[in-house]
Amino acid sequence: MADISSPSSVPTWFDRIKPKSFGRFVTTVLLFIGAWIMVFPFIWMISSSLKPTDEVYDADFSLIPRTFKGFENYYAVIFDQPYLIFLMNSMIVCTGILVIQLLTAIPAAYALAKLKFRGSTILFGTVIAAITIPINVTSIPLYIGLVRVGLLDTYFAMMFPFIVSVFAIFLFRQFFRSFPDSIIQAARVDGFSEIEIILRLILPAAVPAIAAFSVFSFVAHWNDLYWPLIVVQSQDKMTATLSMMQYQSMFDTDYGLTYASATVVTAPMVIAFLFARRLFIRGITMTGVKG
Structure with a gap:
């Protein structure tokens, strides 16, 4: 033993x-x-945010700063500029885009998944094709249109190109196809309208898919620099991501402050994902249950 x-x-x-x-x-x-x-890259970003500019790209690389300048960098980012205004602008833009995308994508996805009508296959193919079109292709005509109606430097201008998300339509359509048709037919027999079916049956079951898309949408538009850089003309409408450009110029760049600003901008999204990760993973998994 x-x-x-x-x-x-x-x-x-x-x-x-x-x-x-x-x-x-x-x-x-x-x-x-x-x-x-x-x-x-995140470790590099945090390490660089604690260093002075001349040490960030020094030949003798070290993650641990030889000269600690973290307090000065983060204080300048948060308190030497109206960062709360930038944060509020990002929240308004991202929340507005998400709400409008859900309002337009969910009914469209439900129609493509559960309603039978002529041309639905062609319409769904158009949705798939539209996913491949980047914002850069449509940015010039959108910019010219916003200039002519005098809507530059507004929240509407920052949200306008993204109010319809073909990716959201595709994602929700895949999810809705797995919803039992028998339940929908029973609801119709009971006198439910299509809107009532969406609100009372589809939406409660689609919470994981909504959470997954919300993470995609929020992160994408929170980190967006291209479009705000085009339409924003005043500091009052700057987003948190766009505020990082203040530390760069044609002749010099304060890398310590830039990386500190990037860390501050990234932190809310990381925290939000940690809270929503289970719904996110569940939603991504369930959208592929039925093709």
Whole structure:
């Protein structure tokens, strides 16, 4: 009978973490390398935000700053400029875009998924094709139109190109196809209108898909720099991401402040994702249940 109190019989930390097969070991190593590749830019960003400008791209690279300037950099970013206004502008724009996208995408996706009408296949193909069109293609005519109606430097101008999301239509359409047709038919027999079916049956079941798309939409438009850089002309309408451009000029760039600003801009999205990650993963998984 083995003595369980002997040192040889007590499992060590290595015994707990060592892989049970060579294949699992290789998988673990590859996952670790991939995770490091994904996380390292954020580590670089935080490390650079704690350094003076001349140390950020110094030849002797070190993650630990030789001269700590974190307090000065973050204080300048948060208090030496109206950062709360920039944050509020980003929240207004991202929330407005998300709400309008949901109001337009959910009924359209429901129609493509559950209603039978002539041309639905062509319409869905058009939605798929529209996903491939980048904002850069339509930016010039949109800009000219906003100039002619005098709506530059407004919240509407920042939201206008994104009020209809073909990606949202596609995502919700895939999710709605997995909803049982028998329940919808029973609701119609009971006298439900199509709007009531969406509000009372589809939406409660679509919470995971809505959460997943909300993360996509919020992150994409929170980090958007291209379109606000075109239509925003005053500091009062600057978004949090656009405010990073204040530390760059044609002749000089304060990299310490730029990375500190990038860290402050990124933090709310990371925190939001940590709270919504389960709904996000669930929504992405369920949208592929039925093609």
